[in-house]
Protein backbone atom coordinates (compact mmCIF):
# COMPACT_ATOMS: atom_id res chain seq x y z
CA UNK A 1 0.00 0.00 0.00
CA UNK A 2 1.17 3.47 -0.90
CA UNK A 3 2.23 5.12 2.38
CA UNK A 4 2.46 8.56 0.77
CA UNK A 5 -1.16 8.15 -0.27
CA UNK A 6 -2.31 7.37 3.27
CA UNK A 7 -0.26 10.24 4.66
CA UNK A 8 -1.83 12.67 2.20
CA UNK A 9 -5.34 11.53 3.03
CA UNK A 10 -4.66 12.03 6.74
CA UNK A 11 -3.32 15.53 6.03
CA UNK A 12 -6.44 16.41 4.04
CA UNK A 13 -8.64 15.25 6.95
CA UNK A 14 -6.54 17.20 9.47
CA UNK A 15 -7.08 20.36 7.41
CA UNK A 16 -10.84 19.73 7.47
CA UNK A 17 -10.88 18.68 3.84
CA UNK A 18 -13.28 16.27 2.20
CA UNK A 19 -12.85 12.50 2.34
CA UNK A 20 -13.55 11.10 -1.12
CA UNK A 21 -14.90 7.57 -1.51
CA UNK A 22 -11.61 6.54 -3.14
CA UNK A 23 -9.63 7.88 -0.18
CA UNK A 24 -12.00 6.21 2.27
CA UNK A 25 -11.51 2.86 0.55
CA UNK A 26 -7.74 3.32 0.76
CA UNK A 27 -7.96 3.90 4.52
CA UNK A 28 -10.12 0.81 4.93
CA UNK A 29 -7.60 -1.25 2.95
CA UNK A 30 -4.40 0.23 4.40
CA UNK A 31 -1.75 -2.21 5.65
CA UNK A 32 -0.41 -2.30 9.22
CA UNK A 33 1.90 0.66 8.61
CA UNK A 34 -0.95 2.74 7.19
CA UNK A 35 -3.30 1.82 10.03
CA UNK A 36 -0.65 2.79 12.55
CA UNK A 37 -0.32 6.22 10.93
CA UNK A 38 -4.09 6.65 10.94
CA UNK A 39 -4.37 5.57 14.57
CA UNK A 40 -1.57 7.87 15.69
CA UNK A 41 -3.00 10.90 13.85
CA UNK A 42 -6.46 10.26 15.34
CA UNK A 43 -5.12 9.86 18.87
CA UNK A 44 -3.06 13.04 18.59
CA UNK A 45 -6.15 14.82 17.33
CA UNK A 46 -8.15 13.69 20.40
CA UNK A 47 -5.24 14.60 22.71
CA UNK A 48 -5.19 18.15 21.30
CA UNK A 49 -8.87 18.64 22.15
CA UNK A 50 -9.42 16.48 25.24
CA UNK A 51 -5.92 15.66 26.47
CA UNK A 52 -5.18 12.27 27.98
CA UNK A 53 -8.51 12.24 29.77
CA UNK A 54 -11.33 9.79 29.26
CA UNK A 55 -14.87 10.67 30.28
CA UNK A 56 -17.14 8.15 31.98
CA UNK A 57 -20.90 7.82 31.59
CA UNK A 58 -22.97 5.73 33.95
CA UNK A 59 -25.25 3.59 31.83
CA UNK A 60 -28.60 2.67 33.37
CA UNK A 61 -30.45 0.12 31.24
CA UNK A 62 -33.82 0.76 32.79
CA UNK A 63 -36.16 -1.36 30.67
CA UNK A 64 -35.85 -4.13 28.11
CA UNK A 65 -39.51 -4.09 27.09
CA UNK A 66 -39.60 -3.01 23.47
CA UNK A 67 -42.37 -2.35 20.98
CA UNK A 68 -39.96 -2.32 18.05
CA UNK A 69 -38.78 -5.31 16.10
CA UNK A 70 -35.32 -4.41 14.80
CA UNK A 71 -33.93 -7.56 13.21
CA UNK A 72 -30.50 -7.36 14.88
CA UNK A 73 -31.58 -6.64 18.44
CA UNK A 74 -31.95 -9.19 21.23
CA UNK A 75 -34.67 -7.24 23.00
CA UNK A 76 -36.86 -6.98 19.88
CA UNK A 77 -40.58 -7.40 20.43
CA UNK A 78 -40.79 -10.85 18.87
CA UNK A 79 -38.03 -12.39 20.97
CA UNK A 80 -40.09 -14.63 23.25
CA UNK A 81 -36.95 -15.80 25.02
CA UNK A 82 -36.08 -12.36 26.36
CA UNK A 83 -36.94 -12.18 30.04
CA UNK A 84 -38.46 -8.73 30.40
CA UNK A 85 -37.84 -6.27 33.25
CA UNK A 86 -38.26 -2.63 34.03
CA UNK A 87 -36.68 -0.69 36.88
CA UNK A 88 -38.85 1.33 39.23
CA UNK A 89 -38.24 5.02 39.69
CA UNK A 90 -36.73 4.22 43.09
CA UNK A 91 -34.35 1.67 41.56
CA UNK A 92 -33.26 4.21 38.93
CA UNK A 93 -32.64 6.80 41.64
CA UNK A 94 -30.60 4.35 43.66
CA UNK A 95 -28.43 3.62 40.58
CA UNK A 96 -27.80 7.37 40.35
CA UNK A 97 -27.00 7.62 44.04
CA UNK A 98 -24.50 4.82 43.80
CA UNK A 99 -23.08 6.28 40.59
CA UNK A 100 -22.72 9.74 42.05
CA UNK A 101 -20.72 8.39 44.97
CA UNK A 102 -18.43 6.63 42.52
CA UNK A 103 -17.75 9.90 40.70
CA UNK A 104 -20.17 9.68 37.78
CA UNK A 105 -21.47 13.05 36.57
CA UNK A 106 -23.40 11.80 33.56
CA UNK A 107 -26.25 9.32 33.74
CA UNK A 108 -27.40 7.66 30.54
CA UNK A 109 -30.91 6.23 30.67
CA UNK A 110 -31.22 3.66 27.93
CA UNK A 111 -34.04 1.31 27.17
CA UNK A 112 -36.33 -0.36 24.69
CA UNK A 113 -39.38 1.47 23.34
CA UNK A 114 -41.45 0.76 26.43
CA UNK A 115 -44.97 2.23 26.41
CA UNK A 116 -45.09 2.08 30.22
CA UNK A 117 -42.63 4.96 30.27
CA UNK A 118 -44.97 7.66 29.05
CA UNK A 119 -43.66 11.17 28.45
CA UNK A 120 -44.94 12.11 31.87
CA UNK A 121 -43.05 9.28 33.59
CA UNK A 122 -39.86 10.03 31.67
CA UNK A 123 -40.12 13.73 32.56
CA UNK A 124 -40.69 12.87 36.23
CA UNK A 125 -37.59 10.70 36.33
CA UNK A 126 -35.44 13.24 34.51
CA UNK A 127 -36.49 16.09 36.75
CA UNK A 128 -36.01 14.02 39.88
CA UNK A 129 -32.46 13.16 38.83
CA UNK A 130 -31.71 16.79 37.97
CA UNK A 131 -33.15 17.91 41.32
CA UNK A 132 -31.03 15.43 43.26
CA UNK A 133 -27.88 15.91 41.18
CA UNK A 134 -27.92 19.38 39.61
CA UNK A 135 -24.24 19.10 38.68
CA UNK A 136 -24.88 16.02 36.53
CA UNK A 137 -25.86 15.64 32.90
CA UNK A 138 -28.76 13.38 31.97
CA UNK A 139 -28.62 11.59 28.64
CA UNK A 140 -31.66 9.81 27.22
CA UNK A 141 -31.46 6.92 24.78
CA UNK A 142 -35.04 5.79 24.39
CA UNK A 143 -35.56 5.83 20.67
CA UNK A 144 -37.85 7.64 18.26
CA UNK A 145 -40.43 9.99 19.75
CA UNK A 146 -42.57 12.88 18.58
CA UNK A 147 -40.81 16.24 18.56
CA UNK A 148 -43.13 17.44 21.36
CA UNK A 149 -41.96 14.58 23.54
CA UNK A 150 -38.30 15.43 22.94
CA UNK A 151 -39.12 19.03 23.82
CA UNK A 152 -40.86 17.95 27.04
CA UNK A 153 -37.88 15.82 28.12
CA UNK A 154 -35.56 18.72 27.36
CA UNK A 155 -37.72 21.11 29.38
CA UNK A 156 -37.64 18.60 32.25
CA UNK A 157 -33.85 18.89 32.22
CA UNK A 158 -32.47 16.25 29.85
CA UNK A 159 -29.17 17.49 28.39
CA UNK A 160 -28.21 14.94 25.79
CA UNK A 161 -29.84 12.33 23.54
CA UNK A 162 -28.33 9.25 21.93
CA UNK A 163 -30.11 7.91 18.87
CA UNK A 164 -27.93 5.91 16.56
CA UNK A 165 -29.08 6.42 12.99
CA UNK A 166 -28.08 2.73 12.43
CA UNK A 167 -27.39 3.25 8.70
CA UNK A 168 -27.78 6.35 6.55
CA UNK A 169 -28.80 4.31 3.52
CA UNK A 170 -32.55 3.85 3.07
CA UNK A 171 -32.31 0.44 1.39
CA UNK A 172 -29.85 -0.92 3.95
CA UNK A 173 -32.06 0.49 6.71
CA UNK A 174 -34.95 -1.49 5.25
CA UNK A 175 -32.99 -4.74 5.50
CA UNK A 176 -32.24 -4.20 9.21
CA UNK A 177 -35.67 -3.02 10.30
CA UNK A 178 -39.35 -3.96 9.95
CA UNK A 179 -41.31 -2.02 7.31
CA UNK A 180 -42.92 0.33 9.83
CA UNK A 181 -39.56 1.92 10.64
CA UNK A 182 -37.86 4.30 8.23
CA UNK A 183 -34.46 5.84 7.81
CA UNK A 184 -36.00 9.21 7.00
CA UNK A 185 -38.00 9.25 10.27
CA UNK A 186 -34.93 8.38 12.29
CA UNK A 187 -32.86 11.13 10.66
CA UNK A 188 -35.74 13.57 11.21
CA UNK A 189 -35.63 12.73 14.94
CA UNK A 190 -31.92 13.58 15.04
CA UNK A 191 -32.44 16.95 13.36
CA UNK A 192 -35.34 17.69 15.76
CA UNK A 193 -33.16 16.84 18.75
CA UNK A 194 -30.43 19.15 17.51
CA UNK A 195 -32.85 22.01 16.89
CA UNK A 196 -34.31 21.65 20.37
CA UNK A 197 -30.83 22.14 21.81
CA UNK A 198 -29.72 18.71 22.97
CA UNK A 199 -26.15 17.51 22.66
CA UNK A 200 -26.92 14.78 20.17
CA UNK A 201 -25.33 11.43 19.40
CA UNK A 202 -25.88 9.38 16.26
CA UNK A 203 -24.00 6.27 15.18
CA UNK A 204 -24.11 2.85 13.60
CA UNK A 205 -23.03 -0.76 13.96
CA UNK A 206 -19.87 -1.81 12.18
CA UNK A 207 -20.30 -4.97 10.13
CA UNK A 208 -24.08 -5.11 10.39
CA UNK A 209 -25.65 -7.61 7.99
CA UNK A 210 -25.60 -6.51 4.31
CA UNK A 211 -23.50 -3.42 5.10
CA UNK A 212 -21.21 -2.33 2.25
CA UNK A 213 -18.30 0.12 2.20
CA UNK A 214 -20.59 2.44 0.23
CA UNK A 215 -23.07 2.32 3.12
CA UNK A 216 -20.40 3.20 5.65
CA UNK A 217 -19.21 6.05 3.46
CA UNK A 218 -22.80 7.36 3.46
CA UNK A 219 -22.77 7.12 7.25
CA UNK A 220 -19.66 9.28 7.37
CA UNK A 221 -21.21 11.85 5.03
CA UNK A 222 -24.38 11.91 7.13
CA UNK A 223 -22.33 12.42 10.31
CA UNK A 224 -20.42 15.25 8.66
CA UNK A 225 -23.70 16.95 7.70
CA UNK A 226 -25.47 16.45 11.05
CA UNK A 227 -22.48 17.62 13.09
CA UNK A 228 -23.46 15.57 16.14
CA UNK A 229 -21.74 16.07 19.49
CA UNK A 230 -21.31 12.33 19.99
CA UNK A 231 -20.94 9.33 17.69
CA UNK A 232 -21.56 5.83 19.01
CA UNK A 233 -20.13 3.03 16.91
CA UNK A 234 -19.46 -0.56 17.85
CA UNK A 235 -19.32 -3.89 16.10
CA UNK A 236 -22.54 -5.69 15.26
CA UNK A 237 -22.65 -8.88 17.35
CA UNK A 238 -25.26 -11.56 16.61
CA UNK A 239 -27.86 -12.45 19.23
CA UNK A 240 -28.98 -16.05 18.93
CA UNK A 241 -32.74 -15.48 19.15
CA UNK A 242 -32.86 -12.93 16.33
CA UNK A 243 -33.13 -13.44 12.54
CA UNK A 244 -29.44 -12.45 12.35
CA UNK A 245 -28.38 -15.00 14.96
CA UNK A 246 -26.08 -16.83 12.55
CA UNK A 247 -24.52 -13.79 10.91
CA UNK A 248 -20.87 -12.85 11.37
CA UNK A 249 -19.91 -10.18 13.90
CA UNK A 250 -18.22 -6.92 12.90
CA UNK A 251 -14.45 -6.91 13.31
CA UNK A 252 -12.12 -5.17 15.73
CA UNK A 253 -9.91 -3.97 12.88
CA UNK A 254 -12.72 -2.30 10.97
CA UNK A 255 -14.19 -0.68 14.09
CA UNK A 256 -10.80 0.77 15.10
CA UNK A 257 -10.17 2.18 11.61
CA UNK A 258 -13.59 3.82 11.68
CA UNK A 259 -13.08 5.28 15.15
CA UNK A 260 -9.89 6.92 13.84
CA UNK A 261 -11.55 8.21 10.68
CA UNK A 262 -14.51 9.62 12.63
CA UNK A 263 -12.13 11.34 15.08
CA UNK A 264 -10.14 12.94 12.25
CA UNK A 265 -13.28 14.08 10.43
CA UNK A 266 -14.87 15.45 13.64
CA UNK A 267 -12.01 16.47 15.96
CA UNK A 268 -14.15 17.55 18.92
CA UNK A 269 -16.67 14.72 18.83
CA UNK A 270 -17.32 12.64 21.96
CA UNK A 271 -16.51 9.12 20.88
CA UNK A 272 -17.12 6.12 23.12
CA UNK A 273 -15.11 2.90 23.13
CA UNK A 274 -18.22 0.77 23.50
CA UNK A 275 -19.07 -2.32 25.49
CA UNK A 276 -19.62 -4.16 22.19
CA UNK A 277 -16.00 -3.38 21.26
CA UNK A 278 -14.89 -4.75 24.63
CA UNK A 279 -17.01 -7.84 23.96
CA UNK A 280 -15.39 -8.85 20.65
CA UNK A 281 -11.86 -8.35 22.02
CA UNK A 282 -10.62 -8.35 25.64
CA UNK A 283 -8.59 -5.21 24.93
CA UNK A 284 -11.17 -3.66 22.62
CA UNK A 285 -11.87 -0.59 24.72
CA UNK A 286 -8.19 0.17 25.33
CA UNK A 287 -7.52 -0.15 21.60
CA UNK A 288 -10.56 2.04 20.94
CA UNK A 289 -9.15 4.84 23.07
CA UNK A 290 -5.74 4.40 21.45
CA UNK A 291 -7.51 4.84 18.09
CA UNK A 292 -9.18 8.13 19.04
CA UNK A 293 -12.10 7.34 21.37
CA UNK A 294 -12.42 9.45 24.55
CA UNK A 295 -15.46 8.09 26.40
CA UNK A 296 -16.27 4.83 28.20
CA UNK A 297 -19.67 3.86 29.52
CA UNK A 298 -19.56 1.51 32.49
CA UNK A 299 -22.78 -0.09 33.58
CA UNK A 300 -24.71 1.18 36.61
CA UNK A 301 -27.71 -1.14 36.22
CA UNK A 302 -28.48 -3.45 39.14
CA UNK A 303 -26.57 -6.73 38.76
CA UNK A 304 -29.74 -8.83 38.89
CA UNK A 305 -31.01 -7.36 35.58
CA UNK A 306 -27.67 -6.96 33.79
CA UNK A 307 -27.77 -10.09 31.69
CA UNK A 308 -31.37 -9.43 30.68
CA UNK A 309 -30.42 -6.33 28.69
CA UNK A 310 -29.02 -8.68 26.06
CA UNK A 311 -28.90 -6.77 22.79
CA UNK A 312 -26.25 -9.27 21.62
CA UNK A 313 -24.60 -12.47 22.88
CA UNK A 314 -21.68 -12.74 25.34
CA UNK A 315 -21.93 -9.16 26.57
CA UNK A 316 -19.15 -8.40 29.06
CA UNK A 317 -19.44 -7.13 32.66
CA UNK A 318 -22.89 -8.63 33.27
CA UNK A 319 -21.84 -9.92 36.69
CA UNK A 320 -19.93 -6.92 38.04
CA UNK A 321 -21.15 -4.31 40.48
CA UNK A 322 -20.90 -0.68 39.33
CA UNK A 323 -17.88 -0.07 41.54
CA UNK A 324 -16.01 -2.99 39.98
CA UNK A 325 -16.84 -1.81 36.45
CA UNK A 326 -15.57 1.66 37.24
CA UNK A 327 -12.31 0.53 38.85
CA UNK A 328 -11.69 -2.07 36.14
CA UNK A 329 -12.07 0.58 33.43
CA UNK A 330 -9.93 3.08 35.35
CA UNK A 331 -7.15 0.49 35.57
CA UNK A 332 -7.48 -0.38 31.90
CA UNK A 333 -7.18 3.27 30.91
CA UNK A 334 -4.19 3.81 33.20
CA UNK A 335 -2.48 0.84 31.56
CA UNK A 336 -2.40 2.80 28.28
CA UNK A 337 -1.49 6.17 29.83
CA UNK A 338 -5.01 7.64 30.08
CA UNK A 339 -7.00 8.80 33.05
CA UNK A 340 -10.71 8.37 33.75
CA UNK A 341 -11.97 11.70 35.06
CA UNK A 342 -14.92 12.85 37.14
CA UNK A 343 -16.34 15.55 34.93
CA UNK A 344 -19.62 16.05 33.13
CA UNK A 345 -17.53 15.83 29.98
CA UNK A 346 -19.55 18.13 27.76
CA UNK A 347 -18.79 18.67 24.12
CA UNK A 348 -16.03 21.26 23.69
CA UNK A 349 -17.80 24.08 21.82
CA UNK A 350 -14.43 25.98 21.98
Ligand code: SAH
Nearest residue numbers: 072073111112142143164235236237311312
Ligand atom coordinates in the same frame (compact mmCIF):
# COMPACT_ATOMS: atom_id res chain seq x y z
N1 SAH B 1 -34.32 1.78 21.89
C1 SAH B 1 -33.18 2.69 21.83
C2 SAH B 1 -31.92 2.04 22.34
C3 SAH B 1 -31.45 0.91 21.45
S1 SAH B 1 -30.14 -0.08 22.08
C4 SAH B 1 -33.04 3.21 20.43
O1 SAH B 1 -33.78 2.80 19.54
O2 SAH B 1 -32.22 4.07 20.21
C5 SAH B 1 -28.75 0.90 21.63
C6 SAH B 1 -27.98 0.47 20.39
O3 SAH B 1 -27.51 -0.85 20.51
C7 SAH B 1 -28.75 0.45 19.10
O4 SAH B 1 -28.90 1.74 18.59
C8 SAH B 1 -27.92 -0.47 18.22
O5 SAH B 1 -27.04 0.29 17.37
C9 SAH B 1 -27.11 -1.28 19.23
N2 SAH B 1 -27.39 -2.72 19.06
C10 SAH B 1 -28.57 -3.34 19.05
N3 SAH B 1 -28.43 -4.65 18.76
C11 SAH B 1 -27.11 -4.87 18.58
C12 SAH B 1 -26.33 -6.01 18.23
N4 SAH B 1 -26.89 -7.19 17.98
N5 SAH B 1 -24.98 -5.84 18.14
C13 SAH B 1 -24.41 -4.66 18.38
N6 SAH B 1 -25.10 -3.55 18.68
C14 SAH B 1 -26.44 -3.64 18.79
